[in-house]
Amino acid sequence: MKPERPLVDVQGLSRVFDASKPWLNRMLEGEQRMLLKAVQDVSLQIGRRETFALVGESGSGKSTVAKMVVGLLQPTAGRVTIDGVDMWKTTASDEMTALRRRIQMIFQDPYASLNPRWRVGAIIADPLNAFGLTKGRDETEAKVAELLRLVGLDPADMHKYPHEFSGGQRQRICIARALSSNPEFLVCDEPTSALDVSVQAQILNLMRDLQDQLGLTYLFISHNLAVVRHMATRIGVMYLGRLVESQPSAELFKAPRHPYTRMLLDAVPDLKMSGRQRRMIEGEIPNPISPPAGCAFHPRCPLALDRCRVDVPTPFASGGRTLACHAVEV
Amino acid sequence: MTGPVLSVRNLRVEFPTRHGTLRAVDDISFDIAAGEVLGVVGESGAGKSMTGTAVIGLLEPPGRIAGGEVRLKGQRIDNLAGEALRRIRGRRIGMVFQDPLTSLNPLYRVGEQIIETMRTHLPMSEAQARRRAIELLSEVGIQGASDRLDSYPHQFSGGMRQRVVLALALCAEPELIVADEPTTALDVSIQAQIIQLIKRLCRERGTAVMLITHDMGVIAETADRVAVMYAGRIAEIGQVADVVQRPSHPYTKGLMGSIPTLEGSETRLVQIPGSMPRLTAIPQGCAFNPRCPQAFARCFLEQPAAVFVGRSEVACWLASATPVQGTP
Ligand SMILES: Nc1ncnc2c1ncn2[C@@H]1O[C@H](COP(=O)(O)OP(=O)(O)OP(=O)(O)O)[C@@H](O)[C@H]1O
Ligand SMILES: Nc1ncnc2c1ncn2[C@@H]1O[C@H](COP(=O)(O)OP(=O)(O)O)[C@@H](O)[C@H]1O
Ligand code: SF4
Ligand code: SF4
Ligand SMILES: [Mg+2]
Ligand SMILES: [Mg+2]
Numbered sequence: 001m002k003p004e005r006p007l008v009d010v011q012g013l014s015r016v017f018d019a020s021k022p023w024l025n026r027m028l029e030g031e032q033r034m035l036l037k038a039v040q041d042v043s044l045q046i047g048r049r050e051t052f053a054l055v056g057e058s059g060s061g062k063s064t065v066a067k068m069v070v071g072l073l074q075p076t077a078g079r080v081t082i083d084g085v086d087m088w089k090t091t092a093s094d095e096m097t098a099l100r101r102r103i104q105m106i107f108q109d110p111y112a113s114l115n116p117r118w119r120v121g122a123i124i125a126d127p128l129n130a131f132g133l134t135k136g137r138d139e140t141e142a143k144v145a146e147l148l149r150l151v152g153l154d155p156a157d158m159h160k161y162p163h164e165f166s167g168g169q170r171q172r173i174c175i176a177r178a179l180s181s182n183p184e185f186l187v188c189d190e191p192t193s194a195l196d197v198s199v200q201a202q203i204l205n206l207m208r209d210l211q212d213q214l215g216l217t218y219l220f221i222s223h224n225l226a227v228v229r230h231m232a233t234r235i236g237v238m239y240l241g242r243l244v245e246s247q248p249s250a251e252l253f254k255a256p257r258h259p260y261t262r263m264l265l266d267a268v269p270d271l272k273m274s275g276r277q278r279r280m281i282e283g284e285i286p287n288p289i290s291p292p293a294g295c296a297f298h299p300r301c302p303l304a305l306d307r308c309r310v311d312v313p314t315p316f317a318s319g320g321r322t323l324a325c326h327a328v329e330v
Numbered sequence: 331m332t333g334p335v336l337s338v339r340n341l342r343v344e345f346p347t348r349h350g351t352l353r354a355v356d357d358i359s360f361d362i363a364a365g366e367v368l369g370v371v372g373e374s375g376a377g378k379s380m381t382g383t384a385v386i387g388l389l390e391p392p393g394r395i396a397g398g399e400v401r402l403k404g405q406r407i408d409n410l411a412g413e414a415l416r417r418i419r420g421r422r423i424g425m426v427f428q429d430p431l432t433s434l435n436p437l438y439r440v441g442e443q444i445i446e447t448m449r450t451h452l453p454m455s456e457a458q459a460r461r462r463a464i465e466l467l468s469e470v471g472i473q474g475a476s477d478r479l480d481s482y483p484h485q486f487s488g489g490m491r492q493r494v495v496l497a498l499a500l501c502a503e504p505e506l507i508v509a510d511e512p513t514t515a516l517d518v519s520i521q522a523q524i525i526q527l528i529k530r531l532c533r534e535r536g537t538a539v540m541l542i543t544h545d546m547g548v549i550a551e552t553a554d555r556v557a558v559m560y561a562g563r564i565a566e567i568g569q570v571a572d573v574v575q576r577p578s579h580p581y582t583k584g585l586m587g588s589i590p591t592l593e594g595s596e597t598r599l600v601q602i603p604g605s606m607p608r609l610t611a612i613p614q615g616c617a618f619n620p621r622c623p624q625a626f627a628r629c630f631l632e633q634p635a636a637v638f639v640g641r642s643e644v645a646c647w648l649a650s651a652t653p654v655q656g657t658p
Contacts, residue, residue: 057517166605196373196544196606201588201599208598223518226547226590230599253592265592267522269547272593273574280522282471284487 056238121158369553424499441479568642
């Protein structure tokens with residue numbers, strides 16, 4: 001049987017930012033232009049109803065990937081294909097509108113992402129109106145009420161303003177707004193990082209329930225491996241702009257392969273005080289403007305070989321796993 | 331037997347506002363012994379920072395200590411002001427905050443700041459202080475310390491800055507360190523390094539540490555005892571292993587279940603409904619009652635006082651009802 005085509009197919013995605021000072025300062029200070037390679041050669045596939053999690057420390061390029069995948073940021077190179085449509089190639093505007101409806105994004109900061117002057121009802125109805133999904137006020141209002149119930153809020157909340165809600169409730173409002181266009185694919189960038197743990201648990205549970213109920217596909221971004229373990233079917237680990245390892249979630253936690261993945265897992269505090277064996281790795285995250293040559297992880301890597309200082313390891317895929325490392329076999 | 335380094339009794343912190351007086355910290359008591367790390371954990375707004383700020387005498391008006399006492403090695407410090415308080419802060423109490431830049435002056439080289447602080451508090455020559463500063467920076471894991479002495483704070487990464495702040499907090503050899511979310515802004519791999527460092531320094535120097543964080547994982551790694559705060563009060567306080575593995579208070583139980591872990595199952599997380607009340611709307615009786623699955627009539631009328639359950643102290647009417655167990 002031919003495997004189902006993945007809903008999301010990302011190939012060789014890269015993004016370079018110009019991080020130089022303004023032209024005049026450069027001339028005066030005699031500095032070169034500085035290019036920051038935020039994302040380099042990232043490839044991944046997400047099957048329908050799967051949750052692909054991207055993990056990595058600050059500055060590793062997770063949000064930049066997310067923005068390119070939803071169409072908010074143009075890639076420098078590479079391709080994003082959603083259900084067969086090449087997002088950055090297609091010129092047909094109706095095809096693009098259709099795609100936009102099917103992809104929505106949820107951000108980390110539920111305070112910043114809601115317009116404080118709009119009532120909750122108007123916020124949630126915005127995509128409905130933009131895509132012309134409801135006809136007339138009554139239908140829109142009924143749909144908004146249904147969405148509020150879906151995310152565990154009261155339909156009467158549509159008449160309130162965002163400031164009347166707690167952080168967790170605001171994130172529910174963001175989710176309701178994202179769901180209003182009946183999307184298939186949600187890109188969630190650190191959706192619970194700004195929330196308290198008891199509220200995070202509510203939102204993570206809600207997101208899983210909604211996925212089951214509505215058949216959603218998630219790209220889920222987090223720096224927290226324990227959170228990711230609860231959500232992901234598949235995990236990709238990023239370091240300084242590159243995807244260094246990707247595996248089905250259960251396998252990654254059982255047998256992490258890349259030395260950086262192992263280091264990340266070892267750094268997670270042992271909450272259950274189980275006496276888990278850990279190996280602390282020293283060293284800092286390098287400056288992304290001047291990353292180390294070869295494998296960017298080599299200054300911190302306990303397995304580094306001579307060639308790691310020279311050659312960038314290319315991602316190698318086999319048996320559902322991808323790994324970019326000179327010392328470890330896929 | 332020597333007494334505790336820090337002793338806090340019935341501490342209350344209040345803010346007079348237009349809408350009446352808000353009580354951010356309500357009747358809190360705890361001790362910290364020499365060489366001990368007390369973790370203070372809770373969700374945002376629980377009153378952790380207010381407790382820490384009250385201990386170090388840095389409450390910003392109109393916030394004020396409205397009751398109780400704070401003692402450092404038996405000496406009352408909550409009623410000190412001005413110069414007397416400044417002498418204690420920096421000398422006998424070191425401080426570490428979430429943002430290392432609040433403790434570092436961007437205009438001065440880090441070496442100057444450490445040397446200056448040391449010489450303010452300790453009789454030392456410039457040369458002695460300089461040597462000691464290099465030792466301290468190496469001790470907190472800064473490579474090539476003698477060269478880095480002349481760098482400015484902005485020339486360090488976030489993790490390195492927090493190491494410098496730790497060196498600064500330690501330089502006058504204080505008896506107590508109050509650290510408020512010292513690892514929260516750091517990446518996990520760097521966070522793990524800083525946690526190890528705090529633990530080691532506390533052990534080697536016998537410093538008492540009050541470690542404030544919302545991250546129970548950090549507490550489990552670092553602390554000897556932990557106080558769990560909710561709505562300005564301590565819900566449960568005890569040995570870390572007891573509180574983490576056998577929590578007694580319904581809030582602590584819910585909290586522990588709601589934290590995703592690498593060891594736990596992948597199934598649904600335990601869910602506490604609702605969220606912590608605002609200070610303007612603290613429920614009568616037990617403040618946790620609207621969210622508590624075990625609340626009963628008494629919980630809505632009277633505030634529970636802390637009672638012993640095993641080695642822990644728990645503020646819950648259910649605990650009061652169970653017969654007091656002896657110390658194992
Ligand atoms: N608009 C921009 N201009 C210049 N550099 C940028 C821009 N956006 C991102 N970067 C840089 O690209 C790199 C990747 O950033 P990105 O925001 O994707 O990281 P992240 O993995 O999401 O990190 P975090 O965990 O902190 O959110 C970083 O070094 C960042 O400073
Ligand atoms: N200046 C202030 N005026 C009124 N309330 C305040 C002020 N500062 C803090 N609070 C309140 O005191 C409570 C405890 O705050 P804090 O100790 O900072 O919490 P935590 O550190 O546990 O997150 C919160 O409800 C907060 O809103
Ligand atoms: S390629 Fe080399 S330096 Fe990079 S992770 Fe593998 S062994 Fe370590
Ligand atoms: S006192 Fe009552 S409401 Fe409060 S935690 Fe105990 S059982 Fe729950
Ligand atoms: Mg990001
Ligand atoms: Mg705080």
